[in-house]
Structure formats: structure tokens, C-alpha cells
Amino acid sequence: MLKRHTALFAAFAALLTLCACTRAPAPRPDASFSPDPEPTSAAAETDPPPSSPPADAPGTPEPAISDAPDPFFAGMLSQQGPGFSFEPAEGFLLSVDLPPFRFTRGDAFVEVGYDPSALPEELAPSFMNGYLAFTDIEFSSYSGLGPEGLSAETVTAGDGSRLLTAYLIEADGGCVWLLFSCPADDAETLRDLDAMRGSFILEK
Numbered sequence: 001m002l003k004r005h006t007a008l009f010a011a012f013a014a015l016l017t018l019c020a021c022t023r024a025p026a027p028r029p030d031a032s033f034s035p036d037p038e039p040t041s042a043a044a045e046t047d048p049p050p051s052s053p054p055a056d057a058p059g060t061p062e063p064a065i066s067d068a069p070d071p072f073f074a075g076m077l078s079q080q081g082p083g084f085s086f087e088p089a090e091g092f093l094l095s096v097d098l099p100p101f102r103f104t105r106g107d108a109f110v111e112v113g114y115d116p117s118a119l120p121e122e123l124a125p126s127f128m129n130g131y132l133a134f135t136d137i138e139f140s141s142y143s144g145l146g147p148e149g150l151s152a153e154t155v156t157a158g159d160g161s162r163l164l165t166a167y168l169i170e171a172d173g174g175c176v177w178l179l180f181s182c183p184a185d186d187a188e189t190l191r192d193l194d195a196m197r198g199s200f201i202l203e204k
Contacts, residue, residue, distance in 0.1 A: 073114060073176060074203050077103075079196040083189030084108055084182075094176060108182035108189045110196070115175045120153040120168035123175050127166055128157040131181070135159050142167060145178070146200035158184055165193075169202065176202060 072095040084105050092101040092112050100113030115123060128134055134157035142154045145167055152167035163184040169176045178200055180193040 072204075073171060075112065076199070076201045077110065077112070077196060078199040079192055081188075081192035081195065083186065083192035084110070084196070100177075105189075108180075108186070108193070110193070111177070111179040111181070113177050113179075114171065115177070116173065118175055119173070120170050120175045123177075124153045124155050124168055127155050127168065127177070128164060131179075132157055132159055132162060132164055134164075142197075145169065145197055146202065147198070148201075150200070150202065152178075160184065163190070167197070167200075171202070172204060 072093060074091065074093055076091045078090070090103055094101070094112065094114040096114065096116050098114075100111050102109055102111045124139060128137060136159075137155065137157040140154045140156075141151070143149060143151045145152050150169050152169045155164075155166045155168070157164050161184055162181065164179065164181045166180075167178040169178070178197075180196070182189040182193060
């Protein structure tokens, strides 16, 4: 599955890199500019010369200009199954300036997001509060997420009719999450979402 989408992800990442590296040059002072001659006393008594805008001081660093948010992450998910399917693989971009990406299929959804303010172990205890009035919740750890074998803090919660599982991955001092949600009795979709963990790709 990974080889099948390597070319697509490479093109997606190249496009993001091109956007991140686009930089507009800042204006520089004209090297031929010279100050106006000092006015004579006669001219000073009549009309003072117009003031010239100050030129940039030599050696002043130019401000960094970039259209890309910082930090940002690119990623991809793929899955083909009767319960939940991506055809082709779905790419996503995460940053502090972008809302989470959500992919919905019927009553199920997959969400990927980024929180720069907390590490996975700090975010885990309250993570499900904004999604579900759960009656059961469980905390654990998981290793082997995606082809890179990423480690994650795992939170699983349910209310009897819906089941949510979140994988919280440490990323650049913050947390990237991968969240699965579907009806608790939909075994087919649960199986497809579980299989999707192996396709998760995340690059900075």
C-alpha cells in the first residue's frame, strides 16, 4: 500500500516545499541616492526643502517573508475497504493556523489535527471532552503507527452507541492527533479504521 502512494506523496510534499520556500525580496535602498545639499540661509528663510524619506541603514537585516505557516506538517492516509475507503489516498496539511482535517464516510469520520500547546501525555486526560459525553474511557500507549512505527498515547472512549479512538503523537513540542469515530456496533467500519493505522504518514 505504501509503495502504491509514494509517488503521490512525493508530489504533494514537493508542492508544499515550493510554497514554504517562496520568498518575496525586500526593497533595498538605492545605492546612487545622496542627501539633498544643505539649504542656504536665503532658501531657509523662504521655502524649506522637502524632507527626504530616511534610507535603510546599512546592514539592517531583512524581515523573513514566507507564505507557509511554521511549524507545519504534511501527511497522508490510505485505506480501501467496504466500511471506510480512501480512493485515492488522502493528503493533509497541519499547522497552528489551520483547523483539523476531517474525512467523513456515512456515520464514521477520521480527523487529523495539531495542537502546539501541549504534549500527548498532557492532552490525553481531557482530549475526548470536546467530542463525546462518554460513559467509558481508557488510556494506553501504542507503537507501530504508520510505516515509520510512530509511538502514540491512545485514548478510547464510548457512550454505548459511538466509539472514538485517538492516537496522540508528539510533534515539534506539540501534539498531532489521529482520531477515528464510528458507531460502536459497526464491526466492518471498525475493522477498516483499525487497518488504516498502518498507512498513516507524517512529515515535517
